[in-house]
Amino acid sequence: MPTLWKITLEILRQRQNQPPHVELFELEVDPDENVLDCIERVWAFHDRSLTFRHACHHSTCGACGMRVNGVEKLTCITPVREVTHPNGVLRVEPLRNFPVLSDLVVDVSGFFQRMEQTQLSSIAPLSQAKLPFEPNPPTIWQGQRLIDCIECGLCVSACPAANTSTSYFGPAVLAAAQHVYRQTNNPTVMQLVNCADGLWRCHSAYECSAVCPSNVDPAWRIMDMRRATVAHSLRNIFKRPNQKVAP
Amino acid sequence: MNSRPSILIIGAGFTGCALAHDLSLRGVNVTVLERGEIASGTSGRTHGLLHSGARYCVTDPEAAIECITESRILSQIAAQCIEYNGGLFVALNDQDLAYSAAFEQGAQATGIPIERLSPQQALQREPNLNPNLLAAYTVPDGTFDPLRLALAFAATARQNGAVFLTHHEVQALHADGQGRITKLTAWNRHTGQQQTFTADLIISATGAWAGQIAAMVGASTVVKPTPGIMVAYNQRLVHHAINRLCPPDDGDILIPQRRMVVIGTTSFEVENPDYIPITAEQTEQMQRAAEALVPAIANTQRRGVYMSARPLIVSGSSGRSLSRTFKCYDHEALDGLPGLITITGGKATTCRIMAEKTADLACQKLGLSAPCRTKDVPLRSYRLYYS
Numbered sequence: 001m002p003t004l005w006k007i008t009l010e011i012l013r014q015r016q017n018q019p020p021h022v023e024l025f026e027l028e029v030d031p032d033e034n035v036l037d038c039i040e041r042v043w044a045f046h047d048r049s050l051t052f053r054h055a056c057h058h059s060t061c062g063a064c065g066m067r068v069n070g071v072e073k074l075t076c077i078t079p080v081r082e083v084t085h086p087n088g089v090l091r092v093e094p095l096r097n098f099p100v101l102s103d104l105v106v107d108v109s110g111f112f113q114r115m116e117q118t119q120l121s122s123i124a125p126l127s128q129a130k131l132p133f134e135p136n137p138p139t140i141w142q143g144q145r146l147i148d149c150i151e152c153g154l155c156v157s158a159c160p161a162a163n164t165s166t167s168y169f170g171p172a173v174l175a176a177a178q179h180v181y182r183q184t185n186n187p188t189v190m191q192l193v194n195c196a197d198g199l200w201r202c203h204s205a206y207e208c209s210a211v212c213p214s215n216v217d218p219a220w221r222i223m224d225m226r227r228a229t230v231a232h233s234l235r236n237i238f239k240r241p242n243q244k245v246a247p
Numbered sequence: 248m249n250s251r252p253s254i255l256i257i258g259a260g261f262t263g264c265a266l267a268h269d270l271s272l273r274g275v276n277v278t279v280l281e282r283g284e285i286a287s288g289t290s291g292r293t294h295g296l297l298h299s300g301a302r303y304c305v306t307d308p309e310a311a312i313e314c315i316t317e318s319r320i321l322s323q324i325a326a327q328c329i330e331y332n333g334g335l336f337v338a339l340n341d342q343d344l345a346y347s348a349a350f351e352q353g354a355q356a357t358g359i360p361i362e363r364l365s366p367q368q369a370l371q372r373e374p375n376l377n378p379n380l381l382a383a384y385t386v387p388d389g390t391f392d393p394l395r396l397a398l399a400f401a402a403t404a405r406q407n408g409a410v411f412l413t414h415h416e417v418q419a420l421h422a423d424g425q426g427r428i429t430k431l432t433a434w435n436r437h438t439g440q441q442q443t444f445t446a447d448l449i450i451s452a453t454g455a456w457a458g459q460i461a462a463m464v465g466a467s468t469v470v471k472p473t474p475g476i477m478v479a480y481n482q483r484l485v486h487h488a489i490n491r492l493c494p495p496d497d498g499d500i501l502i503p504q505r506r507m508v509v510i511g512t513t514s515f516e517v518e519n520p521d522y523i524p525i526t527a528e529q530t531e532q533m534q535r536a537a538e539a540l541v542p543a544i545a546n547t548q549r550r551g552v553y554m555s556a557r558p559l560i561v562s563g564s565s566g567r568s569l570s571r572t573f574k575c576y577d578h579e580a581l582d583g584l585p586g587l588i589t590i591t592g593g594k595a596t597t598c599r600i601m602a603e604k605t606a607d608l609a610c611q612k613l614g615l616s617a618p619c620r621t622k623d624v625p626l627r628s629y630r631l632y633y634s
């Protein structure tokens with residue numbers, strides 16, 4: 001048997017349209033257990049009214065993002081020992097910069113609608129699923145895989161720019177646009193994010209890449225998309241005289 | 248459009264979502280009640296193997312045929328969330344090798360295309376396989392993203408008018424004056440309020456929890472929750488689904504998914520599937536079985552460990568077998584409780600056919616003659632669930 005830790009789970013709770021309050025649950029946990037397991041245990045044995053989002057329990061679905069002691073975490077792969085100590089406190093709050101539906105459940109519909117506008121495919125050939133600066137898979141490994149972004153929204157919650165503007169697209173959507181643009185060269189997706197609420201609202205805080213649990217590196221992708229957009233505009237400036245002559 | 252028949256579905260796992268999609272296409276007014284998030288029961292926590300059926304071609308040909316047919320359909324209609332890279336069956340010792348004759352025969356009899364590879368050919372495709380392997384076969388397996396597969400069915404159902412109420416827990420079923428189960432009470436966990444819903448039919452698609460719903464009206468208990476464990480590692484060591492060439496056993500499958508591999512699984516029984524603790528012994532046992540196939544697992548960091556419960560059909564239970572692998576309980580015929588149907592058992596891979604057979608029965612009860620169309624309708628983008 002592992003040595004159990006006594007911990008206090010502090011959950012920020014709220015019923016729909018009511019003010020939030022903090023509720024404490026004293027638990028004995030295996031420190032190798034993940035934070036999501038503790039939360040599910042509270043629901044199963046202590047309080048059936050607790051609401052939270054989860055599905056895969058192994059970092060592929062993106063549903064279980066929360067703030068744990070003030071930092072965005074994918075709770076299904078965050079062991080208790082990484083975020084507290086024996087007799088310690090675990091404070092769990094819903095993600096920021098999303099409307100809260102209740103307790104730890106945030107409304108991701110606006111976020112998914114914007115992701116959909118980029119037309120990012122969730123499947124890609126192996127060579128296009130990774131970051132461009134990572135080594136290519138050996139040629140024997142052909143095939144396809146699910147891309148890295150699991151649409152967990154951690155980056156949106158951590159982003160200081162998203163915190164000051166609700167109309168800002170946020171890191172994941174901009175990273176998705178970059179991914180699509182580098183795959184397709186399609187200018188439509190560039191137009192989509194080449195605006196004040198898009199690429200140019202980001203002020204390079206890099207918090208998104210710091211919290212991303214899935215190797216997307218949204219900060220790098222946003223910078224890359226800015227480079228591509230600037231290069232595209234420059235090309236257009238130099239093209240313009242020719243275009244006038246053309247007809 | 249008051250004349251459209253209405254159906255309440257309890258549970259939004261693969262079965263409930265696929266059923267909502269099927270019934271919406273047939274013109275039924277569908278409302279789905281799910282106590283958690285979409286796929287927060289067994290479906291989200293599934294291993295993620297799109298079964299070609301090869302796993303069952305010797306022991307259960309009927310299940311194998313169902314899997315090869317359905318995996319092909321899903322790879323067409325749900326390509327958006329499937330890594331369709333094929334699988335390998337790997338022989339590590341003479342006992343495994345002795346299974347190859349039965350395996351070849353079984354695959355041929357069930358129509359599953361396989362190809363035998365020499366150890367060199369297998370290692371060329373998958374350099375991380377155990378270098379001492381004796382033979383391998385290719386099979387048309389795949390890997391899926393569980394939440395996105397369920398969402399894709401739900402998104403398409405929503406586009407066709409179905410309503411999904413998540414965080415709504417069904418607490419009671421009620422009979423009308425004639426003894427028909429047409430009403431239920433659900434607890435909206437966002438607001439804390441209770442609400443009643445009525446419909447022409449109620450279908451429980453609650454998987455391992457089907458017994459709990461049936462018990463609300465004294466209907467027959469039908470399933471035994473049978474959990475299994477899975478372990479995810481943070482390197483994509485293989486690109487095919489790797490199976491051990493042997494009769495189905497614990498811990499004999501390793502699948503790639505995103506940047507991970509996920510190994511699974513075991514099988515044991517529990518009474519209540521709400522929370523299933525993970526034991527270190529099972530995790531270790533799982534890892535040893537996987538190391539035999541892909542030794543590099545030993546030096547790869549674990550990323551997640553999870554558990555979920557199969558809705559195993561209690562053998563000899565008196566439901567109507569729509570297939571050997573899943574069952575539909577018509578509680579009118581079984582318990583004299585018209586209005587209530589339970590669909591349970593099955594696999595993720597076969598959720599579409601489960602939905603088709605259940606919708607056929609429901610439509611027959613409602614006097615609807617609309618045919619099933621789900622084979623040919625590509626699913627809409629999973630993100631539209633949130634539109």
Ligand SMILES: Cc1cc2nc3c(=O)[nH]c(=O)nc-3n(C[C@H](O)[C@H](O)[C@H](O)COP(=O)(O)OP(=O)(O)OC[C@H]3O[C@@H](n4cnc5c(N)ncnc54)[C@H](O)[C@@H]3O)c2cc1C
Nearest residue numbers: 258260261262282288289290295296417454475557595596
């Ligand atoms: C360990 C394991 C590994 C597996 N691996 C694979 C695989 O690799 N490939 C494959 O094809 N299949 C696999 N399966 C099988 C597959 O996962 C299941 O058959 C499938 O997920 C069952 O789906 P379901 O919708 O019937 O049940 P569930 O997904 O469990 O859905 C039932 C839903 O009902 C809800 N519910 C329960 N009670 C209530 C209530 N009172 N009110 C409202 N809602 C309620 C639950 O919250 C749940 O979401 C695996 C199963 C297990 C256990």
Ligand code: SF4
Nearest residue numbers: 149150152153155212
């Ligand atoms: S970019 Fe990373 S943090 Fe942001 S949604 Fe995608 S996976 Fe999550």
Ligand code: FES
Nearest residue numbers: 057061062064076
């Ligand atoms: S539950 Fe799916 S990512 Fe955590």
